Amino acid sequence: MNRRSFLQGLGGLAGAAVLPSELWSAAAGPGFRLVDVTARAGIHFLHNSGAFGGKFLPETMGSGCAFLDYDSDGWQDILLVNGMDWPGHKREHTTLRLYRNNRDGTFSDVTRRAGLDVEMYGMGVAVGDYNNDGHPDILITGVGQNRLFKNTGGKFVDATQAAGLGGREAFSTSALWFDYDRDGLLDLVVCNYVKWSPAHDVFCSLDGKHKSYCTPEAYRGETCWLFHNRGNGTFEDVTPSSGIFDTSSKSLGVAMLDFDQDGWPDLLIANDTQPNKLYRNQRNGTFKEVGVESGIAFSAEGKARAGMGVDTGDFDGSGAPGVAITNFDNEMIGLFRMGSKHIYDDVAMSAGVGAPSRNTLGFGCVFADINLDGALDLVVANGHIDETVRNIRGNVGYAQPPQLFLNDGKGHFHDVAAQAGISFDRPKVGRGLAYGDFDRDGDLDLLMTTNNSSAFLYRNDQLAGNRSIRFRLVGKKSNRDAIGAIVRIYAGGSSQSRMVKGGSSYLSQSELPVTFGVGKRDRIEHATIQWPSGRTEEFKNLATGRAYECVEGRGI
């Protein structure tokens, strides 16, 4: 032992002596902690489900959230979607909320200033710069008319009608921006749940007397929509011609992936009580549905589960995208690993995710390397839809703790939510979930919404000294957000890959920059970027512990 390491050891001991007990236990545990900084950050949001006793189906479903850099200052801002009171039961005026990052750990509510104080029954959010002007635009889905808000440089204008998205009433859920035809313009996918409106509400009851929330079987499905970006600020509905049209689906979650690794983005849609759909991009503007043959449509028992949220990610380091789909309680999370011939295997049980999720109803889910060890972990927001579920199923509660499955890098996960921080595993009626590095310390913080209650912002504090390397991509020939780009890094004989994704999770969107955990490494050997345009760039010997901005064709 030299003098330096001895002094470091002493310093460590001294530090340990003054550590709060929570920090000490966390330090001995997963190597990080998630600190609830919601109030400290100035986020005072309360979701309004509009519930008045009518038990309208949408009340129990919302809502979503997003990390976005709406003012393009390099700091992640926060958007929280809100519902509203139902007509005839008006009590208050509620709108979505946009919180600007003050760059000091706090946020300011800029909703009104940004022009977003629009009352609507919002459900989900998708963020994407559809007009490539450098300012991220927002699509808010909801019950009724979805709204497209064009960002004019810190201020949003409602471009719904102008873009050709008006005149559509539906119960829309998740949405995402992606460039399916690789023309450099972001197209839009919007999921619809069921054909529901207050006028067509069905009476469902558990006891035959009192109304309760209906299951989706009570309603007819509705097709998802695919809108092609014409490049002139308007969209063309290509739902029927693209092969997406499907009136049997009851869609809640949507994620993009390149499951056949041909460089063209495919689409995965999680359906509630209906088979999940995997739309393979046929590179000609159309999709072929391959959910059944790819093994992702049903559970291993051949049952169509109640798919809620969905995310994709290279969680096993194979380079192929894995999939996580949250389901109803008693159905377990579906964790799919790519097998041979592009067929997915549900490895939830063997990977340690199945059994712990048997009694939870999952909604939002994200693959994120929370402890920066180089393996994608899985975070899940849980919460039931029925307040009285405890009376029926004693071991299942309405509010449920979120789960944080740490990936050991060998294909096994274990839930460390209870060790991740004092309040993280407190039961909630979780719905939306997104990640983003709002404090720019290199690790991924979490944003979670709850139904008819508060939102939560969890700051991730690394305790084990793990580092990361982050990339923010700017497309030139590709869409400006570089959505669909795949970044791979190589270090120490292993590789990791991330896709710049829109959508994923449930009704939510995470930040667009990609983050790689590298453990204690201070450099990586090289990184490659596969742009949506088809261009590939490579960068060697990059230092970790920092974020790189990569402009397509111009390097770092």
Add this chain to the structure above:
Amino acid sequence: MRRQLASLVFSRLASNWQKPGRLTYARGVQRSSAQSPTLGLILGLVITLAAVVAYSWYITLQIRGLRELQNNLADRSRKDSLQLLRIQDDLNSLGLAMRDMLDNDEPYPLTAWSAQFQRVRSDLDDAFRREEELAVAHRTPEQREYLGKSLNQFWDAVGRTFTLAQAGKQAEAREQIRVTLQARQAALSTAVARLLVANNESEQQAAQRVGEIYDRVQRQVYIFLSAILIAIVLTSLYVIRSNRRLFAQLATLSEQRSELAQKLISMQESTLREISRELHDEFGQILTAVGAMLERAKKHAPEGSPLRTDLREVSEVAQSTLESVRSLSQALHPVMLDEAGLESTVEWYLRTVEKQTGVDICYEKSGTPFPVDGSAGVHVYRVLQEALNNVARHSGARQAWVRLCFEPEALQLEVEDHGKGLPNNGARQGIGLVGMRERAELLSATLQFSHPLEGGTLVRLRVPRAKCESHA
């Protein structure tokens, strides 16, 4: 000389005794061999093994039949039903899609549904193909033709509908759906439902057949177990009967041997008594007469003459021979036993043994003496004789203890030494020990050999008093 004579007599007697004994034993062995249960048991074993093999074969046959039934009928029928359900699901999806098309509440033309129909069609085709491979229930050619035709007609109608829709004739296309497509979809659905019912019936029949096989096997198991039980009972009875016969033969043999030994001993005692008497009476008288005549002749010979000296020497030899004859006579059969009884004979004998062998004998007598019959006394005496012989010849001990105890109900004789003791390894018993046992048996007495704490041997003979007093 005396020993040589005695052993000569015994060996002759023994040889005479052994001949008929060997003969008897040989006869006994031959008889038991003729009635040995081995053959019966082997036969039983063969029958049992044959039954087990036959039963195993039967069970294997039944299980194979069961497996075939389950694999080829029940499982296949189940898989077929799953495919039929898949077809029903697809037909239902088509029905829902047609309903949506007719509702006209989508902002899309009817052609929008073509991809959805195409998806269902590819799944339906696959399901029909698989179903046909798995179909268990015998389909008539008419049924097959009907199903194929109905499906083709349905897709033809679908094609016509979408052609109309593509030509912009939405109303006509909807009419086509309402009039033709929905009816054909319903007919297909009904046909598939019938197939499902047929499959269900087939599954029920299979289940019934499986149940019958189980019942049959159960019955056979009971029969087999009963047969095995009967075989076990019969074998057991046969073994018991054989054992009883063997034990009876053994008992007879033992009785015969005992009787023979008794006769042998009686004969031996009678012979010895005869010889002893002959020696004492005949040779003793002769020698006494010879001695008297020599004494008379000696008186006629001049004093100091060589004749007188010779006569004196011959007279001394005669006297000595007379004593030897008397001594031998006593040894063969102590006349004292008949005349003075067991107690005196024992005392005399112990003194004689001490003198002859140099073994120091401590003699103890206890209890109230009662008369011991001469025959019984001989056997007790012979046991004592043999026990002391063993002490002198084999134990290596220089001291022995003899205890004669007259108990109220029994006479007990103990001979103890602290010498080498009897071997523990079950070595073959000498003829002396066999003789002791036979004599004890003749007296209905118990004879025990034990090891005293100090080492050596303790021989204990215990004769019931009744046997002592009245032994024939």
